[in-house]
Amino acid sequence: MTELRALLRPELQGATPYGAPQLDVPVALNTNESAYPVPPVVVDQIAHDVAQVAATLNRYPDREFARLRELLASYLTKTSGEHVTADQVWAANGSNEVLQHLVQAFGGAGRTALGFTPSYSMHPLIAGRGGATWIDGLRDADPKRFDLDADLAVEQTKQHDPDLIFLTSPNNPTGTSIDLDVVRRVYDASDHAIVVVDEAYTEFARTGTRSALTLLPGRDRLVVSRTMSKAFAFAGARLGYFAAATELAELMRLVRLPYHLSSVTQAVACAALEHADTMLAMVERIKTTRDALVDGCLELGLQPVPSDANFVLVGGFADSATAWQALLDEGVLVRDVGIPHHLRITAGTAEENTAVLQALRTVTAAGRTSTTKGNA
Incomplete structure (x- = not known):
């Protein structure tokens, strides 16, 4: 009898699945x-909106999730002070799928992804499963420090010349934010890397912490990833999204599966965004x-x-x-x-x-x- 594990792609041999x-x-x-x-008022809105959608489930969902993108853009604009348009926004089933789309588009075999660890454990998994070679970068020369040293990050960017760079702010699992100057310097240290700033926890940041959304103008390789799982209490809904240059967001259509966001997912997320406050x-x-x-x-x-x-x-x-x-x-x-x-x-x-x-x-x-x- 064939040992199925032996038939796996080489990079999956010996791997274990993610799970907490x-x-x-x-x-x-x-x-x-x-x-x-x-909150009950949002539960009621979700129930109403899903009931409306239920009668149309014989049809495919809006492939472009237009209303959801409009509401996400409005939310980002209101909370960051940076004007974000709907065509700059992309969404998927959780921020992990958003990151997966980015790796599928800009990573892959023969390409590299750089991250600064300890950081979010899914970054290397998503990069590796997508065929890219993961590079474990240092946050600081002193392993007891968890801040991201800007000079060291720039040095590693130049040394490894990656195709994708992951910055996490606030960082998971350390909870520490990075200064926007670090993002600027890392971005400028490469002329071709897609720089992803993972802001899954940004709504919890202390007063004065600025979002990388403010750096988007003029930086067509910068992506700011978010999720509704944490601050929106929506872990069970599975809705992640990013903001980036319009052209970059458009390229995600090359790698997404057809109709990847269900009508129910879109309705639930829109109901929550209408009650964002x-x-x-x-x-x-x-x-x-x-x-x-x-x-x-x-x-x-x-x-x-x-x-x-x-x-x-x-x-x-x-x-x-x-x-x-x-x-x-x-x-x-x-x-x-x-x-x-x-x-x-x-x-x-x-x-x-x-x-x-x-x-x-x-x-x-x-x-x-x-x-x-x-x-x-």
């Missing part, structure tokens, strides 16, 4: 979902619990990284795997992202915040995991 644990626990704070459900009202509450989580971890002698996202990377654990299990034993699920001595904790509700801090207090006091000051 989905466990039935009292407090799940491992996947950076919104802690708050979709209501959907985003919970962002400030999440930022409050995030900051309280930082303060609480400091009081416990841990080393949280200041965050612009809806999560906190917490350092100071003697062994992250042991700490992860100890917290799980207390009914709290967080994420071990593979950074020694660190765990990533989603900012939940005030009650969930209290629960995770109590769990941290319990496991440290019981000696089931210990902290170390030298591993930040």
Whole structure:
């Protein structure tokens, strides 16, 4: 009998699928979902709009998702101050599919993609599955620092001459934002690379943090990627999007599957965008619990990284795997992202915040995991 795995493409040999644990626990704070459900007024709007669409499901959806693009452009314009038009916008089933489209268009066999790790784990997976060679760049010469050093980023861009460059701001899993000057310098360091700024968590950024959307004019190789999964509490809807030069957005039609956004997906996303203010009202509450989580971890002698996202990377654990299990034993699920001595904790509700801090207090006091000051 043929061993099917042996028939896989060479780059998939030995690979494992992406996946975060989905466990039935009292407090799940491992996947950076919104802690708050979709507001009832939006649920009612979604139900109404989907019911309207249901009678037309015998027909294919609007291939150009025109209304959705208009609403996304309006949202980006309102929140960033940069005028974005509908023909600059592209959307797909989650930001991962958006990134996949970019790799399919500008990556592929014989091409390279550069990212600065630790960063979003799907970037190398999407690049590699699309045939591109992934280059693991350094964020800082000191592995204990998580800021993206501009000089080092430029140096690596020139050294590797990649076809695609991924910048993540706020960065996952560190929660740190990058200065727009870093984006400018990395962009200018190449004359052909598509530069993707992944802003999945940007709505949670602290006051004064500017979006790379403001850099779009005059930069036809710059892409700013977003998602509705996080700030819009829409992880289950699967809707990601980007803004870029009109020509770049048009090129995505060469790689998308026909009618890739269903009529139901479009209706649900449009309903949420029509109630954007209501959907985003919970962002400030999440930022409050995030900051309280930082303060609480400091009081416990841990080393949280200041965050612009809806999560906190917490350092100071003697062994992250042991700490992860100890917290799980207390009914709290967080994420071990593979950074020694660190765990990533989603900012939940005030009650969930209290629960995770109590769990941290319990496991440290019981000696089931210990902290170390030298591993930040």
